Amino acid sequence: MPELPEVETVRRGLSGLITGRIVKEVTHDTPKGFPNAQKDVEEFLLGAKVTDVRRRAKVLLIDLSTDYTLVIHLKMTGQLVYRGDAVFGAGHPNDSLIGELPDRSTRVVFTFEDGSHLYFNDQRKFGWVKLIPTLEVPNIDFMKKVGPEPLAKTFSADDFKTRFTRRPKTSIKAALLDQTVVAGVGNIYADESLWGAKIHPLRLVNTLSTQEFKQLYQELRAVMNLAIQKGGSTDKNYVNAEGKRGSYMDFARVFRREGKPCPRCGTTIIKFKAAGRGTHICPYCQKS
DNA sequence: CACTTGACCTGTCCGC
DNA sequence: TGCGGACAGGTCAAGT
Numbered sequence: 247m248p249e250l251p252e253v254e255t256v257r258r259g260l261s262g263l264i265t266g267r268i269v270k271e272v273t274h275d276t277p278k279g280f281p282n283a284q285k286d287v288e289e290f291l292l293g294a295k296v297t298d299v300r301r302r303a304k305v306l307l308i309d310l311s312t313d314y315t316l317v318i319h320l321k322m323t324g325q326l327v328y329r330g331d332a333v334f335g336a337g338h339p340n341d342s343l344i345g346e347l348p349d350r351s352t353r354v355v356f357t358f359e360d361g362s363h364l365y366f367n368d369q370r371k372f373g374w375v376k377l378i379p380t381l382e383v384p385n386i387d388f389m390k391k392v393g394p395e396p397l398a399k400t401f402s403a404d405d406f407k408t409r410f411t412r413r414p415k416t417s418i419k420a421a422l423l424d425q426t427v428v429a430g431v432g433n434i435y436a437d438e439s440l441w442g443a444k445i446h447p448l449r450l451v452n453t454l455s456t457q458e459f460k461q462l463y464q465e466l467r468a469v470m471n472l473a474i475q476k477g478g479s480t481d482k483n484y485v486n487a488e489g490k491r492g493s494y495m496d497f498a499r500v501f502r503r504e505g506k507p508c509p510r511c512g513t514t515i516i517k518f519k520a521a522g523r524g525t526h527i528c529p530y531c532q533k534s
Numbered sequence: 535c536a537c538t539t540g541a542c543c544t545g546t547c548c549g550c
Numbered sequence: 551t552g553c554g555g556a557c558a559g560g561t562c563a564a565g566t
Contacts, residue, residue, distance in 0.1 A: 248560090249559065252559075278542095304559095304560075319561085320559090320560090321542095321560050321561075322543090322558065323543090323545090351544085368543095369544055369545070370545080371542080371543050372542065372560065372561080373560095388561090414536095415537075416536080416537060416538090420537080420538085423561095425560090425561080433559060435559095480559095481558080482545095482559080484559070522539070522540090523559095524558080
């Protein structure tokens with residue numbers, strides 16, 4: 247599921263819901279990387295207080311008072327849903343896109359001292375959960391390789407263009423999806439931003455003009471900011487920390503809109519495969 | 535080496 | 551209805 251806007255939406259929700267809570271119990275069916283050591287769970291997770299919830303790229307970082315951090319990647323179908331008690335808690339089941347928890351895709355259940363729960367669900371089991379010292383988070387493989395945050399205030403159009411010089415002969419779509427170029431872009435926002443900038447996804451990186459990179463930079467930031475404002479995109483699985491859907495798909499211009507008219511020119515949107523992924527374009531606006 | 539293609543998993547949808 | 555195949559928001563390892 248989640249790309250940067252979805253993970254950021256989960257982060258914001260979780261931050262308000264779990265910060266300050268103390269972990270009392272953890273049950274799990276050993277999702278990838280967890281627990282790296284049962285001893286660590288007992289020593290650095292049980293009894294720990296949540297001090298902060300951060301995000302880097304598509305990864306969530308739940309900092310603990312023990313100076314350990316839960317590092318969580320939701321991959322395609324991961325969900326992190328908080329449930330308070332049945333009567334007064336946040337995210338009453340009736341408000342939710344999903345039903346009673348735990349359910350058959352629940353992999354980890356964190357129980358807090360006040361009796362509330364945080365559920366990690368992951369239908370396809372691609373996601374991972376690691377418990378590592380906070381100071382070592384920047385040293386894990388993913389963090390060492392991942393590119394800059396595209397929404398950072400200091401990240402300029404020039405910076406954006408320069409990042410792509412490392413992938414000169416690949417398609418612009420493959421480069422956008424490459425997390426070492428720029429962090430957080432996935433299939434939805436790649437298609438949406440390429441449509442916005444009127445660039446065909448299969449154009450090779452070294453054929454784009456400076457002006458086109460500038461357009462793409464602006465469109466990517468605009469589309470991601472809008473998506474955060476709308477609480478992310480729910481196509482199927484994605485939900486926020488309260489189990490509720492995001493509404494960006496109501497505003498999507500090309501993604502999953504094949505057969506419908508381009509909102510700019512009316513030409514029928516088509517779908518094909520690019521960089522191994524389903525790809526949506528307006529064939530009139532985005533010429534190869 | 536740079537780039538593209540499978541593999542990882544489960545579930546759903548679509549055509550025969 | 552049943553069944554096979556394609557496909558799904560991501561990232562690696564293994565291929566070419």
